Amino acid sequence: MFRARCTAVSQKNPYLSVVIRVWVFLLIPLSLFGQSSFKMVQLARWDNDNLNAQGNQQYNEVYGYYDAVKHKEYALLCSIDSVYFIDVTNPLAPMVCDAEAGKTAGCRNRDIVTCGHYAYAAAGQGNSSLQIFDLQYLPDSVHKVYDHDSLCMRAHTLCVDTFSERLYLCNTERMDNGLNQVVSYAATVLSLSNPEVPQWLGNLSPPPSSFTFVHNAFAWRDTLYCSTGTSGLYIFNYQNASAPVLIKALADYAEKGFNHSAAFDPVHRLLSFTDESSGSGVKLAAIKNVTNLAITDIFRSSAQAVAHKPYFTYPFLWVSYYHDGVYAFDISNPDSVKTAAWFDTYNSNGDYSGLFGCWGLYPYLPSGNVLASDMANGLFILKVDTNTSVVNVKKQMVAVFPNPFTNSITLGSNSPSFISITNIAGQVVHRPAHELPAGSLLDLHFLPSGFYFLRIENENGSQTLKLIKR
DSSP, X not given: OOBOOOXXXXXXXXXXXXXXXXXXXXXXXXXXXXXXXXXXXXXXXXXXTTOOOBTTBSEEEEXXXXXXXXXXXXXXXXXXXXXXXXXXXXXXXXXXXXXXEOSSSOOEEEXXXXXXXXXXXXXXXXXXXXXXXXXXXXXXXXXXXXXXXXXXXXXXXXXXXXXXXXXXXXXXXXXXXXXXXXXXXXXXXEEOSSTTSXXXXXXXXXOTXXXXXXXXXXXXXXXXXXXXXXXXXXXXXOSSTTSOEEEXXXXXXXXXXXXXXXXXXXXXXXXXXXXXXXXXXXXEEXXXXXXXXXEEEEEOSSTTOEEEEEEEETXXXXXXXXXXXXXXXXXXXXXXXXXXXXXXXXOOOTTOOSSOBEEEEEOOOTTOOEEEEETTTEEEEEEEOGGGTOOOOOOOOOOEEXXXXXXXXXXXXXXXXXXXXXXXXXXXXXXXXXXXXTTOEEEOTTSOSEEEEEEEEETTEEEEEEEEEO
16 A cells, blocks of 8 residues: 655656646747647646656546545546546645556556546556555545456446446456456446445447447446447447347447547537547537437537547537647537637647547536646646636526425425435435426435535536535
8 A cells, every 4th residue: 555645746856747837828929839729728737757658658548536525636647557646626736645556567548437435447458457446545645445357357448327336347358267268348337336346247248230349438327328439329228237228329420430439418418429530520419318319510629630538518518639639619509519718738740640649638626627638748737718708607506495404405496407415425325316306305314414415417507515414
């Protein structure tokens, strides 16, 4: 177990270098920098100068974690050798709290997700395993509570459905002791009912003549959106984990390439997906129900850029781009998407050959700061420039009364909402399966006395409130 107090990033330490661009940068003509940013500013950058590249990678995925008890924000930055846990509560002075090595060094395509106060990580190439980290002791340390390859030797990507407490592993490989050989699965699903001891629930068997692997997936309320490369996008009902049912196959569409990643905005009924192919635009689709979706617009950063992953924080759709960096698109009009802001993490665009630049984003921290990982340049902490009036203004969406409460609360919202309630440990203690009408009465007599957090999502965005049960 590695224990270390957070280390402040300093230019005097060659291992941890940070570049902080002052706000006056915005006053310098953009042409001097090849128009590397528009309405978005860099607050800080972190990089390990001693990390050698593996192929075209030093870093890959980034994820965020918010400790609602200690009110701290963290970046979980994946690299070819480790996961770095970085305190970004002060975005101008990120501090490394811990670094947990993978099973071996030199693992490409490392991925990480969180569920409650646990983080789950694996790599797609190299001698890897499934690792689980307990984050509740941050900023002092991270506890690795699981590191085994019996369920997963390698997985290209991971995603979590917090509703059903399941972890999905895409393009999974593991050792079959009976066959004495490595076997692969399009996707594997594990139960996280015991978050430190995952249990196998099933493997996804592709329909005949459909696809052979799942490259990436997005999970939401027992629905799995599977990006399957050249085969397209497949959507499954996963209520029965051992026998998922195909709901929709989108095997042919405009500007089709290598279907890489999808994201779903349930509140606004929008789906976005990217094709990891030069010249293929980002797709936005409206969904009346999962079987009925229609692409409303196709858009891009530049003609040759390769889009990697989409993320919703309405009215923005964020996209991580190889070569072109971080893009925020205004999707308030789904039929006519506009560019809102961008920041290029990789200024060596050249002829757009190869896959270099921004890998992942995390735009969900309460501060509104955006985390971005660049394959060569490490972690970027970014913020939309409020001086240019491009900002996602969160409206006050709900009033809860009474608060403190004894048995029940009333949601004074003005529109139907999805809600979830977590305890101070980050565990979900109540989550209705469907939208609640405006003004709903919630019976919470079963909750023990204490502090809770109510998260609500509706057409105005998302909001988290503190609840007190007497």
